[in-house]
Amino acid sequence: MVLDTMSRTVVLGVIGSDAHVVGITILEQALSAAGFDVVNLGVQTSQEEFAEAAVAHSAEAVLVSSLYGHAEQDCQGFHEVLEEADVDAMTYIGGNLAVGQDDFEQTRETFEELGFDRVFDSETDPEEAIAALERDLHVTTSESEQVTVTS
Amino acid sequence: MVLDTMSRTVVLGVIGSDAHVVGITILEQALSAAGFDVVNLGVQTSQEEFAEAAVAHSAEAVLVSSLYGHAEQDCQGFHEVLEEADVDAMTYIGGNLAVGQDDFEQTRETFEELGFDRVFDSETDPEEAIAALERDLHVTTSESEQVTVTS
Amino acid sequence: MIRDERIPSDELRRIDDEIRSGWSTGGDVDFEEAIRYHESLPASKRFADVLESADKPLLQPRAGVPRLDDQIELLEYLQDDGKADLLPTTIDSYTRDNEYGKAQEGLEKARETGEDTLNGFPAVNHGIEGCRELIDALDAPIEVRHGTPDARLLAAITFAGGFQSFEGGPISYNIPYTKRHGLEETIEKWQFVDRLAGAYTERGVRINREPFGPLTGTLVPPSIAIAIMIVEGQLAATQGVRSITLGYGQVGNVVQDVAALNALQKLGDEYLPDEVCVTTVFHEWMGGFPPDEARANGVISLGGMTAAIAQPDKVITKSPQEFQGVPTKEANAAGLRTTRQVIDMAIEQNIDIDGIAEEQDLIERETRCLMDTIFAHGDGDVVRGTIEAFDSGALDVPFAPSDSAKGAVLPARDDDGRVRIFEWADLEMDDDIKEIHKARLSQRADTEGREESFRMVADDVDAISDGKLIGRPQGKGGVGSAD
């Protein structure tokens, strides 16, 4: 099934020295299946690599994943780097964002303050991320229905 | 092995309409093995039955067991009944004394106020009860050592 | 002298009228109206149908609090957060003693103070209306669980109140639960309960009956439990019950537990009339639990694993707080979900363990010995036979607190952790079977370098709560160290 979303490019990667790859592998697959053009940078991606890829592919969204508990440190100054590279994309972050047994609302605030447009916890289904992207990137509802109705 | 404690008689039973018998079966066995003369009244024993047995056997201690969560109600007025019958024995209560997930210190207080000399929780090993009895009934140390040393 | 015969209709009516006058709420029962109420219930609340048509073990917790609104909230929680398939309503101890006055006091005190002054739900006091409010409020079918020797009024009210499953039986709610009730007496009373369930059944409302398989919950040899289950099933069938769930409590040895559940289903089908639909329920470990939630979760999970292999129709779950006291609703739901996870991960696996057929064969032979002696004791009548066999000790239950059973038989685990009989007392059993038990136990005694004695039994009683299956000597003197 080919959708109009084919033109919508998103950059995806795991930041810092985090090597948890399974989540973005599943996400990549789901996003592609939903019609997005996915540039998967893989694990251990630096802030600069995210910015370069976003510029090179004119990405409309940058999806950052972090599982290993160093997300906060790894994302310090990330939005400044994106700005300097003139990246004007939605930024999402998801995964397991805090060390230890933290309260998620607190975590969400921390990452919103760092500049992320949306913050997802590790219970996030790929469908939720897709739905959010469709809303934020104004993919028309009929398209999104096409995506979720097929089973 | 025959001990001097043979003369020490204790009455044992489960109070109220409680039918949990396994604990007192184990206790009876352990007390007998430690040299006590045990009068086991079994489960669902009334306050009056405890008093009668204590009188009839000149018991030096009355051991009440309760597991099912109604101990507090079942023991209301118990010490008055004992007094009326002129029972002058140590009174112990043990088992699972409160309904629900209560704090044991609170439970202990409740039952001490009701008149019990000692209150035991359900983690009590028979050895602890025996040690307490030996102390309270002044069984000489050497006897008690004989009991615990043999393995 | 009572026999295994169906109570005639007029007698049923007579007793029904009589017992309903025992407490004010009894007067509200109207059988025809009750049938209409049951007919109005959706298929999802028909206990027997839901249970019998399930394609994997259904989970049911234990739960009962005094106040109606609290009970609704509790069951909703267990349904929604625990994902219970079937719900319980556990009755308080005063009701079990037919002390409805004391239960009323407790209930009122609970309403005033907000504290749980009763250890269960006083259904008789809540009456038909209260029961139906509960049935209406929940989506899943609900069973009455109790431990009442004389449950006639409880049955009359809860059946009319919309409950379609009722635990217990004349032996299983006598021997482990009470000291002074005679067996003849409880059989007579349960004949009424079963007959009443049969009356509903005749009218298309199949009340499910569930004899309480774990009995004293403490190292009960499988064949003793199964024989009693069959007897109670037969008594219920005679009175017209057509949906019977035979119970069994985990002993902790996987091979023996799976074998026992297999034997229970097989012998149940064989001994009970064809028109009865026989299902089975597996109770997670009913003996003493570890005083530690983490370890308790291990015990619960071993039960889940066993259930995944044996696939009984229902599993009654325990909570990690079993040792401590009545569990919080969170702990109760946790026990359900831990069990569910283990079952769902293991159930699609092909796990065929060696030796199950042999153990099952042994259990079946033992059970047949016991059934034969019951029939022989009663000249073919199972009621008389049961009474006489308990009286002579040919049938017995370990740790029975009841005066109606000798309680002289004593179990102990063998070297593999299977429950064997150490002290036979007068229990009827073929000699070759006794030899098998003897050999297994002496093998264990050899391993441990000690004599078989009550101390071994006591050690086994404590073993699971101490973190092991078998009560091996620990080097330091334990119970009975002085004998």
Added chain:
Amino acid sequence: MIRDERIPSDELRRIDDEIRSGWSTGGDVDFEEAIRYHESLPASKRFADVLESADKPLLQPRAGVPRLDDQIELLEYLQDDGKADLLPTTIDSYTRDNEYGKAQEGLEKARETGEDTLNGFPAVNHGIEGCRELIDALDAPIEVRHGTPDARLLAAITFAGGFQSFEGGPISYNIPYTKRHGLEETIEKWQFVDRLAGAYTERGVRINREPFGPLTGTLVPPSIAIAIMIVEGQLAATQGVRSITLGYGQVGNVVQDVAALNALQKLGDEYLPDEVCVTTVFHEWMGGFPPDEARANGVISLGGMTAAIAQPDKVITKSPQEFQGVPTKEANAAGLRTTRQVIDMAIEQNIDIDGIAEEQDLIERETRCLMDTIFAHGDGDVVRGTIEAFDSGALDVPFAPSDSAKGAVLPARDDDGRVRIFEWADLEMDDDIKEIHKARLSQRADTEGREESFRMVADDVDAISDGKLIGRPQGKGGVGSAD
């Protein structure tokens, strides 16, 4: 071009000097003094001896916090309240990247704020003294657990600091843990680590080495894990290591897990030199956990059950908070005790499951295929063979994030929940074995009425966290619903 050859003594010294200059604490290492320190340790802290002489599976958790006093407190808790037999010290991620400066910052921030700003214990920064304080404070032996591609300085400091066990290896701490390190590079670096462990071994201090068996933790087919374990064992043996613990991560199918652990021990003994003492470690489920502690306890218990049957030498436990994040010490200890209870209840039982021998045979044949291709790729040299085989894809790991592996092989569960290979890519395997996998997977596809596809893989990845073993279609569209 490196080969599987022992590093000469002078070369060992040269590298040792060089790497120890990488961070200030490196200068404190004095090999002779370190040997004396190890010799002063009581028998109960000799890791290899304790592990190899145990008569039942020893339990070890994972745990690491930045500050020394916190780490001591944490390990004391796990030892006393969790009853851990062996203790861990998990190293932080900056140290794994050799970013000792950043680790220092984190450690200082942790010391100032009291917060855990690092996800582990920065052993290099704590230096020999800090390590020894830890070793001295605890009763049980402690292992270094990390995930470091270049662990040379970490090894130099922790060996001298009194640790006698060190996890990892050139493949197992490369392929799942890092993107850009070449295999040739990590092999060279781990040859030094093993050679250093060998130098201690020669002097009577047998440092235990433990290749990391679970790899990516996500549906890794047993034979792939076992082949890599054997290779890392061989590399370590060449450098003089004599105590090697081969690892394996639970896949959740009991038969396959028991078969795999059996095969691991058997092939380990067979492929590794006689002078090596080979033991095994079983990791409780290393993939995604359920977001619910109650369900997580079920997963943990299934691991305990498997361990009771297979009886590996060591079990690495998970905590019920695995999904959420680094566990509290209470949750960590709870995971230990749940596991202990299940193992202790099940281990004395004779549980022989059908089909283990067949599955083991299949795993062994697959592993031999992989070992043959590795030797063939390297003309008999296992180092070259490993590098070439990964390069060609003849050896591969599913979900490998590393550029050094193709990561093209894809696993899926069969109808019984055993992990099979769905996408072989270039993985070397005999055709008849491939046919077996194909048949099993097409059987599952039939059962589910769908095609084999990546969606099946994705469903399997999520299955255990969703409460099942096999990712069956749920009716509603899941991942990949649009393809």
